[in-house]
Amino acid sequence: MPHDALVSRTTLITRDAADPLARFRDLFHMPDDLIYLDGNSLGPLPKRTVERMQQVVQDEWGRLLIRGWTACDWINAPSRIGGKIARLIGAHPDEVICADSTSVNLFKTLAAALALKPGRHVILSTPDNFPTDLYMAQGLIRHLGGVHELRLVDGERIEDHLNDQVAVLLLTHVNYKTGRMYDLAHLTQRAHACGALTLWDLAHSTGAVPMDLNGAEVDFAVGCGYKYLNGGPGAPAYLFVARRWQPVFSQPLSGWMGHATPFAFDPVYEPAPGIGRYLCGTPPILSMAALECGIDLLLDADMQQIRAKSLALTDLFIQLVEMRCAGYGLELMTPRDHAIRGSQVSFRHPQGYALMQALIAAGVIGDFRAPDIVRFGFAPLYLRFVDVWDAVDRMLHILEARAWDREEFRQVKQVT
Numbered sequence: 001m002p003h004d005a006l007v008s009r010t011t012l013i014t015r016d017a018a019d020p021l022a023r024f025r026d027l028f029h030m031p032d033d034l035i036y037l038d039g040n041s042l043g044p045l046p047k048r049t050v051e052r053m054q055q056v057v058q059d060e061w062g063r064l065l066i067r068g069w070t071a072c073d074w075i076n077a078p079s080r081i082g083g084k085i086a087r088l089i090g091a092h093p094d095e096v097i098c099a100d101s102t103s104v105n106l107f108k109t110l111a112a113a114l115a116l117k118p119g120r121h122v123i124l125s126t127p128d129n130f131p132t133d134l135y136m137a138q139g140l141i142r143h144l145g146g147v148h149e150l151r152l153v154d155g156e157r158i159e160d161h162l163n164d165q166v167a168v169l170l171l172t173h174v175n176y177k178t179g180r181m182y183d184l185a186h187l188t189q190r191a192h193a194c195g196a197l198t199l200w201d202l203a204h205s206t207g208a209v210p211m212d213l214n215g216a217e218v219d220f221a222v223g224c225g226y227k228y229l230n231g232g233p234g235a236p237a238y239l240f241v242a243r244r245w246q247p248v249f250s251q252p253l254s255g256w257m258g259h260a261t262p263f264a265f266d267p268v269y270e271p272a273p274g275i276g277r278y279l280c281g282t283p284p285i286l287s288m289a290a291l292e293c294g295i296d297l298l299l300d301a302d303m304q305q306i307r308a309k310s311l312a313l314t315d316l317f318i319q320l321v322e323m324r325c326a327g328y329g330l331e332l333m334t335p336r337d338h339a340i341r342g343s344q345v346s347f348r349h350p351q352g353y354a355l356m357q358a359l360i361a362a363g364v365i366g367d368f369r370a371p372d373i374v375r376f377g378f379a380p381l382y383l384r385f386v387d388v389w390d391a392v393d394r395m396l397h398i399l400e401a402r403a404w405d406r407e408e409f410r411q412v413k414q415v416t
């Protein structure tokens, strides 16, 4: 969107009326007067989820008990939901499975990837990667006897560090702090050119950015269920393994649900033939039922429309903050270039923590990331253009009145 000084609350209401995704907002529970800019941390509750939870608890668990595994096809929830996620990320249905947390899935896929490259010992990543990804890699390295090295290099120069020592390039597609997005296809191709495998963390892009994992020939990926998929707090995550790598290796968490025949109760582990071997224990059916509602909503929308609106919302937010809140110490961290921007906008502010607390008190929910970042996520399914105006309006009032400058807004909470 061009820099448009004529933008006003009224023009944005007109813009909302023409929005092809407008009908989705009413499918979510959204408290009145709240502007929710944190769907990249925890997506809101779809109305359908409430009904579905009632049904799965009362009718399925309550009435059918153990028969639900077959009668309600609980047993195939991980592959069925995986197949739906596949449509959002450009994968085949049999390449994705819904299971565990992102952290655990990262462990399983990273272990599988390393085992495919026995002669190489480097996991290449960046120091600003999401910490759990680095922690899981560190734990796996210790577990494997310390022969591998986690090499952390500046993301802007990552290509210079791809060489014949690198077993796996481990990157998060959209950076959680800055919203910067890597060129997934290009880096995957560069990694392959030097004989390395790729493992992408798609936590901040699934459901927000269209992706074509197979078009890019990605090897492994993991992603999160409770952010843009709106699956609920602690929702199950997913993992992707390209068909060509599925039969080659078994992941190390060889639980019975990943066995070829779990109900044969064989004392010897034999992995399931396909993506099923990436399961470990019994799937959390209630959580999966909630997640599936969130995914079904997204599948009803068009990912290209989602991306177009996401960029329009983030452009508008940047424009309005810079126009209306100039001179208050906010410094943009998110790239202006669409090609390298995810679906969030982050600013630095010297009083970032207190500013975000004051915003939350004023009904604008974003979040804070240490040391000084205020972060705003824009989920196109339920956000309106007028919400962007109102959020900036409330921020301007807080900045003008120094309303953040209160003791209660400096008390750092356990979850930020």
Ligand SMILES: *Cc1c(COP(=O)(O)O)cnc(C)c1O
Pocket: 101, 102, 103, 104, 130, 132, 133, 172, 176, 201, 203, 204, 224, 237
């Ligand atoms: C949110 C997020 C995770 C979360 O991992 P959990 O195991 O669900 O806690 C992992 N990686 C990235 C990049 C994230 O943004």
